Amino acid sequence: MTNTVLHIDASPRTEQSVTRELSAEILRQLNADTVIRRDLVEPLPAIDATWIGANFTPDADRSDDQKAILALSDELLAELEQADTIVIGAPMYNFSISTSLKTWIDLIARAGRSFRYTEAGPEGLMTGKRAIVAIATGGTPIEADYDYLTGYLKFILGFIGITDVTVIGADQVMAGLEEKMASAKTQIEALAA
Numbered sequence: 001m002t003n004t005v006l007h008i009d010a011s012p013r014t015e016q017s018v019t020r021e022l023s024a025e026i027l028r029q030l031n032a033d034t035v036i037r038r039d040l041v042e043p044l045p046a047i048d049a050t051w052i053g054a055n056f057t058p059d060a061d062r063s064d065d066q067k068a069i070l071a072l073s074d075e076l077l078a079e080l081e082q083a084d085t086i087v088i089g090a091p092m093y094n095f096s097i098s099t100s101l102k103t104w105i106d107l108i109a110r111a112g113r114s115f116r117y118t119e120a121g122p123e124g125l126m127t128g129k130r131a132i133v134a135i136a137t138g139g140t141p142i143e144a145d146y147d148y149l150t151g152y153l154k155f156i157l158g159f160i161g162i163t164d165v166t167v168i169g170a171d172q173v174m175a176g177l178e179e180k181m182a183s184a185k186t187q188i189e190a191l192a193a
Helices: 018-030 049-055 064-069 071-082 099-108 150-159 177-192
Strands: 004-009 034-039 085-091 115-118 121-124 130-136 164-170
Touching: 004 018, 004 071, 018 085, 018 130, 018 164, 018 177, 034 071, 049 064, 064 071, 071 099, 085 150, 121 150, 130 150, 150 164, 164 177
Parallel strands: 004 034, 004 085, 085 130, 130 164
Antiparallel strands: 115 121
């Protein structure tokens, strides 16, 4: 059985990034057959009125321009669909997710593709997948009342059908980076158990 991992790094820092280091360590631990890499250091285009218009136009009625507008979103969704496991490096900025990760979410959370509406409410379509999220914070404890990153990521992943979510935390690194990294790496080693 092959294991395909979608590896997403959302830190704008390419050097000395805690989440990049942790997500790379998670990837080594998983020993995936195939890795799809999506580095969000290069900003994705934010959705706008033109994108929304294209998205809400039925597939059969989309113009070539509308198809081109949705091409990146379609590519991101294809990456997500191929993956068995999603590894996300998610630094906390101002108590929440980075702009680049929010934009990625906006581009993949599409009715009819990653979720659908039913009489019973929304239903995620990305089922059978696992997510491992490496979170780093400067001073905020993970799961604190003012941590708007962890709960949001668990919710939005669950919304699209990914309910098996493991959080690897290196929180409050400003109070002791080495100790926090050692704890996070112990959590990563436990993934194989």
